[in-house]
Amino acid sequence: MSSLLIRRVLSGCLVLLAACTDPYMPEVITSPPSYLVVDGFLNAQGVTTINLSRTYAVASKATQPVETQATAYIEDEAGTRLPLTEGTVKGTYTSAAQTLNPARKYRLHLRTQAGKEYVSDYVPVKITPAFDAVDWRAEREGLGIYVSTHDDANATQYYRWEYEETWEIIPPLRPSLEFLNNNIIPIRVPYPTVCWGTERSPIVQLTKTTSLSQDVVSNFLLRRLPQNSDRIFRRYSLLVQQHALTKEEYAYWDLLRKNTESIGTLFDPQPAQLTGNVHCVNSPDDLAMGFVGAHTLQQRRIFVERTQLPFSWPFNDGFTGCYPPDTLDLSKVKNPFQIFRSGVALPVGQIPKGYTISTLDCVDCRRKGTTVRPSFW
Incomplete structure (x- = not known):
């Protein structure tokens, strides 16, 4: 039995089961x-x-x-x-x-x-040691980000990390016209050409050194991004926070x-x-x-430029579903080329035959981030 047929059989079973159960x-x-x-x-x-x-x-x-x-x-x-x-x-x-x-x-x-x-509960104050390094590496699995630290006094032993990542978002399409009330008109407010996305770490990152002879954390993998991640399309930054725990x-x-x-x-x-x-x-x-808990905090920020990564890695701007743009059905447009006749003096032979069209998700990067430039950028 082919894999396609198996998938169809399983899909049929799922539909049947779903019809027989109540949430x-x-x-x-x-x-x-x-x-x-x-x-x-x-x-x-x-x-x-x-x-x-x-x-x-x-x-x-x-x-x-x-x-x-x-x-x-x-x-x-x-x-x-x-x-x-x-x-x-x-x-x-x-x-x-x-x-x-x-x-x-x-x-x-x-x-x-x-x-x-x-x-x-009352807790003691712990002093968080400084970072030895926050490194990134271009690896076969993608971009790996590692942290290293140590405590000569052997007083830390329990560590936790958080991070906040920021990346540039570049929309691939920049429209000059918009479709409003069945009319083509000049765009009223230009869309931004760059936005910034931000996300905090969604998982708990921990380690301990109690089983080691020294209080040393070496090359702890904090974050991995696949080679085709849209977050490394142009410029990427990661702020790491290190906590010492009881x-x-x-x-x-x-x-x-x-x-x-x-x-x-x-x-x-x-x-x-x-x-x-x-x-x-x-x-x-x-x-x-x-x-x-009660402790001091250590922070360090790194940047990764696309030009620093292997050229062989695939480029992904996060808008892969936007290519190629669709075409507009002119039957839905009142006087489809009126804008060119009344607003711009063009010879009849240069009047366009149609328009390409796209959705807000493909032209407005504010759907994915903010236009407020981070202070550290």
Whole structure:
């Protein structure tokens, strides 16, 4: 039996099965409890940013609700408080730039608008070692980005990384006319010729050196882009953030990684309850999600130019479905060449016979990013 026939048989089976089943959404998925989610860490040398939100139903089409108008501050074991304030971005609370005393332990203290009081466990301040290197390599599998670091004092041992990538988006088509109300008219507002896309790391990146004789991380693969990625079509940048974790914080992130990445077959580990080190003081049954650690932060940015990559790698601008542009059915256009007769003096022989046409997705790069040029570009 040919592979095509097998696919047809399987497709028929799937249609048949789909027709005989009804969707089932358990109550816990459609209307789960609303728990507080605490996202962030206490920056020991700089500005602390904490995002507060709420859990919501998997089946919900709404955006994740944020926790606004809360009172938040950092406090040490001696009772010293450093306030966090909510800015223009609702649910985001920031402190002034500060330096935490590494000889003390700190925690986050929250009081919601509803009067619920939450505290995280007191945690020690960890000093994140500097990067030894953030390198990129053109490899057979694509563009690989690696980080290396070490701690001579053997005091770190548990590491986590985040990254934010930015890339240029260049639309392949630049129209001079537009189709409006069944008429061809000069384009009213030119479309941008370049945009920038940005995305934060979607996965948890961790490692530990407890089984090694030295606290050294060498060439940890942080990111891989295939050779034909549209993100390396012209210019690409990646900002790496390095965090030093405690053993308990590492365990939390490792469980989060397993819960989000390693589930999908019968042989994967089953999901485990994930809470963290944040607790509700005046209502212990109200769970909170998140782990608030305290450490310094190391950052490094790299750039990759297309001219630095192998010429043999295929070029992909992210608009492959836009070639070639379609043609416009002139029967749908009122006076299809009126613009040339009234607006531009052209001999009759030079009046065009038709138009090529495309969609906004092929000409407006704002569908994929923003026209605001990044400050570091």
